[in-house]
Amino acid sequence: MIAPKPPLPARALDDRVFAGVAAATLLAFAAVALWPGLSGYRVNIIGQLACFALLAVALDLIWGYAGILSLGHGLFFAIGGYVAGMHLLEHSVATTGVTPDIVQFMGWTALPAWWAPLGSFPVALLAAIAVSFGAAFAFGWVSFRSRVGGVYFAIITQALVYVAMLLMFRNDTGFGGNNGMTGFQMIFGVPFQSPSVATGLALASLGVLGVTLVGCRLLMVGRFGRLLVATRDDEIRLRSLGYDTLRLKLAVWCLSAVIAAIAGLLYVPQVGIINPRVLSPELSLEIAVWCAIGGRGRLAGAVIGAVLVNAIKFSLSATLPELWPFVLSGLVILVALIFPNGLLDIGRWRPALLSRPGALRPQDAAS
Amino acid sequence: MWWRALFAGLFGAILTCGAAAAAFDRAAIASQICGGAAGMTDAANAMLAGLVDATTDDARWAAALSGAAIDRSLKCGPQDPAIVAPEGAVNAATLSPVEGSVGTSPLLSLKNRPLFETVRAAATLRSGAAVNDRGAALTALERRAGSLRPEFFEKAAEAETDAGLRSRILAVGQAALLNSPDMSKRIAAIERIAATPDRRSLTRIEALKSDPAYQTDPGFRMAVDGGVASIGRWLSVSNALNVFYNGLSIASILFMASAGLAIIFGLMGVINLAQGEFIMIGAYVAYAVQEALRAVAPGLIDWYLIAAIPVVFLATAGIGVALEATIVRRLYTRPLMTLLATWAVSLLLVNLMRVTVGTQNLQFVTPWYISGGRLLMGDFIVTWNRLFAIVFAGLTLGLTWFVLKRTPLGLNIRAVTQNRAMAGCVGVATRRVDMMAFGLGSGLAGLAGLALCPIYNVNPQMGSNFIVDSFMVVVLGGVGTLAGTAFAALGVGQINVLIEPLYGAVAAKVIVLLMIIAFLQWRPEGLYAVKGRRK
């Protein structure tokens, strides 16, 4: 008789899944770089998926590990996106000399003078990092200092991104209003029509995703990650052991914001437009949904969730776009009720519906 | 002492009649008109003076004569002056037909034309057959009220049969008094006008600042300045009232939208992101009731708002209970997951509504009892539709308060809110309480939708417009207290209307959010924190 295999301990499973996701990222990178048969459309989709995965990783850092749910991460994504938009416009004007549409519909004569430095990519990158970091730091500091957390924090971040959306919709705010920024011509001196642009952007996105994944993984299995988990489990306890949880939370919050901004920076050139709709509360909620579906508190889950959900979305939007909201809401409810720790739990599935309510895993308290 | 009044009235009537008999020397006036510019001025002034006490017949004559002078159908020739009309010529003094009159028409000088126009208007006011004619005449007089004796308007008002026109005549009369040569009457008129403080009175009195008397007569100047100041004060009061009233109506909607949210949040620590969709469903159910009434009892359609109250409450409460029992309860210890799950439900509801009913705005009947409004003072108008929302919210507040404080369900809700474990131990069926409270909260949201439908666009997406604002109210008000929610709703509503006219709607939202973040620095638990332990 063969003895049944003992169930894999949770950690070992996580390790394997992470290795799998990392390998898949590498594989995708290799495919985009080396496989000539891949159509430009596919390459573009892969690049976008990588950006979404990056965004999900950013949220997982704070929600999955530190137990702080942000429903406003679209704000940081948009910061990166708008900086990318300004950079591309400046760069396009500098290289082609053609006046972009935004100048016309904003009633300007030229792009605002203060955008000029953003024409250089390093400056734009620095600006995206600095602005997202600054915004996250300011908001995080006031919130964490007054110990706003849990549902309150989620709600306030949602209000934050909503208000930001309203602001950006106004023309007077000065970023293209309703239309946003589009009509980019050149990137790094290469016209957008060139097929190498899509490939390059996808490679960059996959590369950043891979590096971020490995870096965050190292950070999370180390002392910092354990302290974050401790903050999530019992913040007062941790403080009473002599730790400054404000700093811990602020650190991971700002890190997460910067990663989200970089995701936005990479995303905008791939879709060719940035407008206030990325600031809609729905998008920010969707990021949380990706993490929840893939499984929180293990970076691989965030990547899987983001890729899975968006892959379904892309394929449906081509065929049956009206169906998408129903599929999405169904998925969320299914995961919430049956796989409380995400689809990664399918491997060791004990139907939560059948088990005693209240018999929950430790992470649940912060979910 | 009604008979005394009657006597006085009779006496007055007799006296006026007596005076009227001697009102005009028609022939003299008619020939004066033919006597050059100076004569015309005299004639007009004589008519103006006489019109105060004129009979209807005299007034009709004056109207005819001045009208003829204006449109140049008056002929001054060798015979008596005559008025030539297409139907034939009449004697200008007697208005009786004459044969073959010849002559020239006197020309009205620039100075005399307005004078004659005034005469014609004043005379028409006294003699016009149709209310509309008299009203038009009064409108023409309004700008020249100063050239008429104040008593003219008093008399005209007495004779007037139409109540609306009568009060207008009196008001114009006030303006006439403003220019009365008698300084004490002028000052009295200023004070009387200042007693109805609106923008028109203000411009009228402010115009007096350019009157020569303003420079020379200190008493007059004081009256004018005092009038301007007092109207200004009242106007700012009425402005403030307007702002407050608007804020109150916004706050009412906000309160209803967030009361349920706050109760549920206090009880279960769960934010229901589908709350906005319950508002939407409430409005849709109200629409269904309206359409049902239209089909069954079209005569009663105005009453759909009232008839829908129980239907809306029960329908949304039922959906809420179902949501609690199928989803929320199973996520009980995981508030953040509940957030996502309820968001999924809201997505589902919006899209179901889109697919089944469509995305267009619903058309609602505006019942008579919520259309229009009433000018209370100055510029302050109480509009009935807003009042409806306010009263409705007030009643809801009262009822919810009653349910929470005076019924067994309320006692249980409060017990579980304060200490779930303890309440469970002493035999409260906490799960049932959760379910009922969720139903109550959803029902309240549905009622908010009902109150909204006369003043707001109703479509599947409408819920999302409220949800962020009502979250802010819950965060600000603190957990699970009705009073906190009510005050927070008032605060957010008022701040919104205060800031909006100054800096725009978006700025209002930004400022409200910043204020809430700042406020949480000071009181992280909201206005009214429920006392509880952390460990």
Place this chain on the structure above:
Amino acid sequence: MTVAVLVEGLTVEFGRFRAIDDLSLAIDYGEVRAVIGPNGAGKTTLLDVISGVSRARAGRVLFDERLELTGRSESAIARSGVRRKFQKPSVFEALSVRDNVEIGLGGAGDPASHEKVAAILETVGLSEHADRLASELAHGQKQWLEIAMVVVSEPRVLMLDEPVAGLTDEETERTAALIRRLRTPDRAIVVVEHDMDFVEAIADRVTVLHEGRTLFEGSMARARADARVVDVYLGR
């Protein structure tokens, strides 16, 4: 001898309710002080204020006769050497037993600290569970784990809120032995407990709190004899 914890005129209010009312107290180094009293007497609240979790309305808390604790943050107080175990077992459930204790030590992955962690795990008898998740421990083991977390940093003032609540007699006995072992001349130990036999076994002195005020202070034997203490707390 310096006083380890000096509480002067302490008042704590929750809304209009006074949980602690003008309380003064001195705890010396080298002693084990038991704080007892009926439910709601304010025992936990007292520990809360000393450890910075709650704020006092009036009065002050002095540590080591030099450091004012009132107004400091929990982490600052903990770093200065005042640590407490909470009434409700508070461990980091998603971390391993070893991680929990290491966090209590304040990190530092050097060999010396590994030894320290191993030693304390041995003392509380959790050595063979070191790699399990804290959530998998039994209630008593969680109590001990939390004691290990606060003890491993060798605090000068150690406060234990109901360390034997819910433990078996045998476990209670072992806890008493542990506390006796932790008692050193340069450490003050404050124990809040309802188990009188346990208190008798470990405490040098007891303070009886009632409605936020000191009702009695002295040895356990004298407390048992005191009419008022018997009246409000111990029962006849």
